[in-house]
Amino acid sequence: MFIGNASDIPSSEITSRDTYRLYLNRRKFLRAAAAAGGAMLGGDRLAELFDPRAVAHADTKLQTVSSPLTTTGEQLTSYADITHYNNFYEFGVDKGDPAKNAGGLPTRPWTIKVEGKVAKPLTFDIDDLLKLRPLEDRVYRFRCVEAWSMVIPWVGYSLSEFIKQCNPLSTAKFVQFLSYYDRHVEKWSGESTIYWPYSEGLRMDEAMNPLTLLTFGLYGEVLPNQDGAPVRVIIPWKYGFKSAKSIVTVRFVDKMPATTWNDMAPNEYGFYSNVNPNVDHPRWSQKTERRIGLPFYEQRRTTLMFNGYGDQVASLYAGMNLKKYY
């Protein structure tokens, strides 16, 4: 079994389907170890001593600092589950597909093009972005529109820090994110009728909220490809599909941009898509969710308004009818 330096092997190779079954058997142990270790990373290292394979996913460690914006008091979802239960339709529509297929995503060299309503169009290199601000450990709840949820220790800094570098004009009311798209790399993108590239967007004030995270890592390490490497956004109070992966273009615009799922089914996926237990998806209730990684009889839990981040974000929507603007 391979344990050592994995830098030249795509993570999808390391965590094959078979080893994943083993991971699952170890989930309980990992959780116990994490609890015993107190701090998340301490527990992870403790687990590593006993079973290196269970955490042998290291590509590159990131230097991180702690953050007051991190969510406390939640049991973290395992690394195995966060990296093997993904919606990344460019790499296949099955939850397990991205882990198998995203190995070919070329994460270096990588640039983000900034365009639209800005003082001057710019291009940022990923390695410069990694150094722009200290990288923070931020645990967030992650709530998918499909009514499942995770608790994920992301690594990154507030998107607002990046936006300040972009010098948007006052006419910029929205920001649009476009994901990487190459049908030769993402050969599975034809499994759905989605019009690529994946597009998402936020209102400027949502993008500037300190919770909105420009995300480079997971569990203290660079993002695995299937989780949106090398850079994505995370908006913890919105349904997961708002959090665009593998971003190559950031466009500042004056009108609400077209976004992928809103285009596909506007009655099911609104532009705002704030987590809201009082507004049902047409096909299921959003009142409850299934926490990933727990036994079936423990999965069900109540969904929180704004995914529990109301204190920080509810003011963004003061006076808005959230049933109309779902």
Next chain:
Amino acid sequence: MKPSTLVLLKTLVWIACLCPLADLLWGAVNNNLGPDPTAEIANVTGLTALWTLAITLAISPVRKLLPQLTWLIKFRRLLGLFVFFYATLHLLTYVALYAGFDLNTMKTDITKRRFIIMGMTTWLLLLPLALTSTNWAIRKLGGKNWNRLHKLIYLAAICATIHYWWKVKTGVLEPAPFTLILLVLLLARPVIAWMQRRRTRAVVV
């Protein structure tokens, strides 16, 4: 076919049909049902019901095309009952793990959500077929009536397929293979009937 061969084959079919359930039970006991066990249970029971239904619907056309396989009819009731069995487990998964036995939730779902309405409809269409599957019921109804009633299986299959399409996200083509196979199985019936009519006419002439 020798009775002993039939018993052996039936045993094998039973084992095959129980495999998905055994896998689920084993996974549940070992907490090894994947990241989202609730969804896994719903998917496995639903998909097993669908594909067992496809196999059940394949028996008639295969018998007509290959006369040496007419004995397959002896397995149709068994398979059909397994369709109902897995459809029932699928329904119970919804009632227990999605609705949490909450009557209000179920009421809202059944009145508002078309994919759940379609799923319920499918199960309600399968129910009378399962109830009239005994030899006693066949005798009581008479072959003709029984046949007519059991034509409902085609409607159930169509409803199940619509349920499947309405369940997946817009633009996701996952139900396409099943839909194509079902289409072939449904079209095979009039096509085979037409071929046989032509053949008998040719013989008469």
